[in-house]
Amino acid sequence: MATVMSLVNRRILSSAMGQKYVAYSSAAKVTAAGVRAGQALPEKVKIVEVGPRDGLQNEKTIVPTETKIHLIDMLSATGLPVIEATSFVSPKWVPQMADQVEVMKGIGRKPGVSYPVLTPNLKGFQAALKAGASEVAIFGAASELFSKKNINCSVEESLQRFEVIMKAAKEAGVPVRGYVSCVLGCPYEGKVAPEKVAHVAKRLYSMGCYEISLGDTIGVGTPGSMIEMLEAVSKEVPVNALAVHCHDTYGQALANILIALQMGISVVDSSVAGLGGCPYAQGASGNVATEDVVYMLHGLGIQTGVDLSKLMDAGAYICRTLNRKTSSKVAQANCKL
Amino acid sequence: MGNVPTTVKHCLSYEQLIQDYPWLKRWLQEEKTITGHEYPDFVKIVEVGPRDGLQNEKEIVPTGVKIQLIDMLSGTGLPVIEATSFVSSKWVPQMADHSDVLRGIQRAPHVRYPVLTPNMQGFKDAVAAGATEVAVFGSASETFSKKNINCSIDESMLRFEEVINTAKEQQIPVRGYVSCALGCPHEGHIEPSKVSEVAKKLYAMGCYEISLGDTIGVGTPGSMLKMLQSVMEEVPAHALAVHCHDTYGQALPNILTALQMGVCVVDSAVAGLGGCPYAQGSSGNVSTEDVLYMLHGMGIETGVNLAKVIEAGDFICNALRRETNSKVAQATGRTL
Numbered sequence: 001m002a003t004v005m006s007l008v009n010r011r012i013l014s015s016a017m018g019q020k021y022v023a024y025s026s027a028a029k030v031t032a033a034g035v036r037a038g039q040a041l042p043e044k045v046k047i048v049e050v051g052p053r054d055g056l057q058n059e060k061t062i063v064p065t066e067t068k069i070h071l072i073d074m075l076s077a078t079g080l081p082v083i084e085a086t087s088f089v090s091p092k093w094v095p096q097m098a099d100q101v102e103v104m105k106g107i108g109r110k111p112g113v114s115y116p117v118l119t120p121n122l123k124g125f126q127a128a129l130k131a132g133a134s135e136v137a138i139f140g141a142a143s144e145l146f147s148k149k150n151i152n153c154s155v156e157e158s159l160q161r162f163e164v165i166m167k168a169a170k171e172a173g174v175p176v177r178g179y180v181s182c183v184l185g186c187p188y189e190g191k192v193a194p195e196k197v198a199h200v201a202k203r204l205y206s207m208g209c210y211e212i213s214l215g216d217t218i219g220v221g222t223p224g225s226m227i228e229m230l231e232a233v234s235k236e237v238p239v240n241a242l243a244v245h246c247h248d249t250y251g252q253a254l255a256n257i258l259i260a261l262q263m264g265i266s267v268v269d270s271s272v273a274g275l276g277g278c279p280y281a282q283g284a285s286g287n288v289a290t291e292d293v294v295y296m297l298h299g300l301g302i303q304t305g306v307d308l309s310k311l312m313d314a315g316a317y318i319c320r321t322l323n324r325k326t327s328s329k330v331a332q333a334n335c336k337l
Numbered sequence: 338m339g340n341v342p343t344t345v346k347h348c349l350s351y352e353q354l355i356q357d358y359p360w361l362k363r364w365l366q367e368e369k370t371i372t373g374h375e376y377p378d379f380v381k382i383v384e385v386g387p388r389d390g391l392q393n394e395k396e397i398v399p400t401g402v403k404i405q406l407i408d409m410l411s412g413t414g415l416p417v418i419e420a421t422s423f424v425s426s427k428w429v430p431q432m433a434d435h436s437d438v439l440r441g442i443q444r445a446p447h448v449r450y451p452v453l454t455p456n457m458q459g460f461k462d463a464v465a466a467g468a469t470e471v472a473v474f475g476s477a478s479e480t481f482s483k484k485n486i487n488c489s490i491d492e493s494m495l496r497f498e499e500v501i502n503t504a505k506e507q508q509i510p511v512r513g514y515v516s517c518a519l520g521c522p523h524e525g526h527i528e529p530s531k532v533s534e535v536a537k538k539l540y541a542m543g544c545y546e547i548s549l550g551d552t553i554g555v556g557t558p559g560s561m562l563k564m565l566q567s568v569m570e571e572v573p574a575h576a577l578a579v580h581c582h583d584t585y586g587q588a589l590p591n592i593l594t595a596l597q598m599g600v601c602v603v604d605s606a607v608a609g610l611g612g613c614p615y616a617q618g619s620s621g622n623v624s625t626e627d628v629l630y631m632l633h634g635m636g637i638e639t640g641v642n643l644a645k646v647i648e649a650g651d652f653i654c655n656a657l658r659r660e661t662n663s664k665v666a667q668a669t670g671r672t673l
Contacts (some may be wrong), residue, residue, distance in 0.1 A: 219348040219668070222634025223593060250632070251627035251664030258558055284668040292586035299557025299587070329586030333616040335555070 033220035042266035044303045046081055046215070048243060049290055051318070052103075053084040053118060055275025057096050058286055059322060061128055065099040067321050069106040074314035075272060076110040079305040080290075084137070085115040088124035104131040116177055120151065125165050129172060136169060137177040137213075138162045140204055142197040150181075159203050166207045178204030179245065183214040183229055184221030184256075187280040194232035202236035211241050213269055216256065219249030219281050223259040229264045240280075243267035247286050248327075249278045253288035261302075268293055273315035274327025289328030291315060348668030374386040377601035379638045381416055382577060383578060384547070384625055386653070387438075388453060390610025392431050393621050394421035394657060400434040402656045404441040409649040411445040414641040415625075419472070423459035436466040440571055451512055455486060460500045464507065471504060472512040473497040475539055477532040478521035481552075485516075501543045512578065517551040518564055519556030519591075522615040529567035548577050548604055551591065553615050554584030558594040565598045578602035581623050584613045585661070588623035589631055596637075603628055608650035609662025624663035626650060634653040 052072050055062055068086070075083050085107060091098030100117070109115060116135040119125040128136055140158055141147040147155045163177075169176045182189075183197045201212045212232065221229075226244075233242065244260040244267075246253035257268055276287030295308050312331050319326045326332060386405050391398055401422075410418050420442060426433030426581050435452065444450060451470040454460040463471055476482040476491055482490045497513075504511045517524075518532045536547045549568065556564075561579075566578065578603075581588040581594040592603055606622035613621045629643045654661045661667060 222631050224635035249664065249668045250630055251589060251624070252631055254586060255593045255631055258590040258593055278668070281668040285664060289586070295585055296587055296590060297556050300559040329584065329620065333584045333613070333619040 022102035027075045027263060032325075036099050041261050041300060041302060042264070044266065044305075045261070045297050046243075046267045046268060047290060047293065047304050048082040048245075048269045049080045049272060049273040049304060050084045050245070050269050051075070051275045051290065053087050053097070054269075055273075055287055057087065057121070058276035058279065059096070061324075062096055063322065065106065066103045067318075068099070068103050071314060071318050072107045072115075073271075074310070074317060076113055078110060078310040078314060079307050080113065080311075081305060082114045082116065085117055087118035087120075088128040088133075089118060089120050090124075090129075101127070101131045104128070104133060107141055119165060121161055122164050122168060122333070125168055129174065133174070135152035135175050135177070136165070136310055137179060138165055138204070138209070139179045139181060140200050141181045141186075142192050142200050143182040143189045145184045145188035146186045149188065155200060159200070159207075160260075162204070163207055166209075170208060176209050178207075178209030178212045179215055180204065180212060181217040183233075184216040184225045185218055187218050194229045197229055198232040198236045198239070201233050201242075205237045205241060211267065212237055213243040213245045213267070215269075216247050216253075218278060219247030219252060219284075219286070220242065221246070221256050222250075222252050223255050226256045226259045227263065227310050228267070230260060234263070239264040240266070243269055245269035247278065248274065248288040249281055249284045249286060254292060257293060258296070261300075268297075272311060272328075273319050273331060275318065275322075285327050289315075289330070291328040291330040295330045334335055353533060359563055375599075376635060376637055378595050379601065379640075380596070381578075381602045382628065382639050382641055383417040383419065383498065383580075383602060384410055384415045384607060385419045385580070385604050385622065386410070386606035386608065386610045386625065386660050388422050388432070388457055389604075390606035390608075390622055392422065392429055393611035394431065394659075395615060396657050397431055398653075398656065400437050400441065402653070403434070403438050404609075406649060407438070407442045407450075407652050409652060410646070411443060411448055413645040413649060414639070415448065416640060417449045420452055422453035422455075423463040423466075423468075424453060424455050425459075431618035436462065439463070439466040439468060454500055454630075457494050459501065460503060465508070468509070470510050471500070473516060473539070473544070474514045474516060475535045476516045477527050477535050478517040478524045480523040481517045481521050484523065490535060494535075494542070497539070499541055505543055505591055509600070511544050513542075513544030513547045515539065515547060516550045516552045519551040519560045520553055529564040532564050533571045534567040536568050536577075540572045540576060541637070545608045546578055546602065547572055548578040548602070550580035550604075551582050552584030552590075552620075553613060554587060554621070556581070556591055557585075557587050558590050561591045561594045562598065565595060565600065569598070574599035575601070580603055582613065582621050583609065583623040584616055584619045584621060585656055591629060591630070592628060594625070594632070602633075607646055607663075608654050608666060610653065610657075615664045620662045624650075624661070625663070626663040626665040632667045 086100040087097040088100050114135050117128050117133045117138050119128050119136040162165045180200045246256045270290040270293045271287030272290045276286040278284045278286045294308050315331050385646050420439045421435040423435050438527045451472050452463050452468045454463050454471040515535045577600050605625040605628045607625045609624035611621040613619045647655040650666050
């Protein structure tokens with residue numbers, strides 16, 4: 001009876017009938033968080049490893065091509081299903097990714113593993129295909145100012161650019177993943193409206209992106225803003241086509257990921273060793289560490305297919321090479337045992 | 338049930354509930370697999386930096402610095418600040434100045450300053466130094482109990498009973514801690530039933546609140562959920578707190594899970610002070626700043642001023658010549 005009582009207090013009394021009896025309930029606040037009743041956590045979660053691209057792109061030290069290739073090969077052996085290999089962006093803008101073609105040609109492609117690459121424009125797309133890419137990604141923003149400062153055009157102009165890429169990708173039979181950045185906040189605009197995020201996500205999805213990765217670019221989001229944003233986006237894009245790309249700059253990434261899982265998301269982006277800082281907060285961390293995400297998911301009984309100890313080996317390798325400490329707490333805790 | 342209005346009685350009838358809400362039957366069965374989505378309006382933060390935090394720092398902190406830290410924290414809105422520990426200085430040299438600290442701090446009105454009292458001697462010294470609230474520390478792991486306080490769990494309960502009874506006579510509230518709630522450095526896995534057994538005993542003896550500690554930070558939302566489900570069968574949610582360590586980065590999702598289960602008291606340490614004696618170089622306590630950032634972002638009130646906590650964190654990190662463990666402090670420190 002105690003269990004039923006607590007249910008009556010917490011759930012039933014939120015209905016119209018029960019509202020007037022809220023006075024009899026405990027002080028627990030009832031919020032319409034939009035989590036559907038009976039929503040269990042996913043059994044499986046797909047991890048999209050972005051360390052070699054998003055991670056390294058934000059590291060100061062230029063990493064030799066062989067090191068990048070070796071890192072990706074080590075990651076290929078961990079069971080990770082998707083490893084973002086590089087970015088076909090102009091080396092003038094992102095010197096770290098100047099060796100995009102060599103990396104693409106040099107890695108050992110494990111069967112069953114996807115190696116998407118970023119392609120910001122048609123030129124990048126064509127170069128990517130030529131170098132052997134079989135999946136690409138495009139990067140939109142939910143913030144106008146961020147779009148202008150980051151890729152020098154408005155959100156609408158960028159979406160039009162992407163339509164061109166989508167057309168070419170369809171013809172070539174190449175799947176495209178769409179990213180939306182600044183979904184929980186922008187370094188220039190501050191707060192970003194969930195409706196704006198939903199609008200951009202919807203456009204990318206309707207264009208033909210098979211999956212939309214929602215990025216908390218500066219890590220300012222919390223479970224509160226994550227729920228609000230996902231509620232808005234999931235009205236426009238089916239939840240099984242959504243992924244979350246959380247930055248841990250304010251330590252909120254794992255909590256945000258947990259909330260996303262509770263809302264039905266089952267694809268999570270992360271970076272081995274938490275590679276990559278934050279260009280908007282000097283010295284702060286960026287991407288959430290894959291090791292910490294996997295630790296949490298496995299602890300929840302969720303399958304990822306990833307071998308955590310092999311993953312930690314890959315993390316240890318790249319940190320040694322970069323001469324930096326890992327940003328993964330799991331790696332920090334374990335390496336002393 | 339005599340004074341309960343008929344409509345409420347109606348909705349309290351299980352059969353009627355199932356009839357009115359057919360999905361409820363399945364939800365009830367699945368209740369153990371999902372976490373609720375309601376959150377408390379207010380979360381009480383118990384700041385353990387000056388005690389649990391400093392206790393695990395290598396550098397011995399001068400008394401004056403400890404007092405200044407506590408005084409700064411007293412100005413942040415934190416409702417509870419664990420000031421020190423009346424443990425033998427032979428075991429914990431960092432807390433050797435316990436009486437001086439307790440006497441030296443400025444007690445802000447509406448703020449409580451509990452101190453640890455592992456035994457009657459400690460309790461007496463604490464009261465003599467002006468303590469108005471104390472805490473006792475049990476363990477869910479036999480091995481940890483033996484290695485940490487040199488006696489079995491049952492023996493420790495007898496010790497605490499003495500302290501609690503004496504405290505009751507003097508109207509001094511007692512908080513109970515259960516360590517190794519989600520894992521033990523020696524035993525590994527800890528059965529949730531063991532945690533609830535110890536929590537139940539402490540609560541029955543008279544502790545007003547039981548803080549469940551993930552001492553080595555190995556817990557995840559999965560194990561947190563199972564443990565809380567077990568403990569909540571013995572101790573009401575409003576008398577529970579979670580004390581999460583961030584050694585494996587899991588503290589915030591674990592706290593989130595606890596909030597979803599109805600817990601509304603969270604222990605944390607400014608700047609994430611304190612390492613982990615069982616994982617050299619790793620972090621220990623979750624940072625108060627990071628917890629506050631999450632709670633405030635969720636619209637949950639704490640009464641605490643985050644900026645002032647960051648200031649206190651900066652102060653103690655400078656004094657300790659160490660970097661903060663708080664990501665919020667790291668992120669805001671460089672952009673301001």
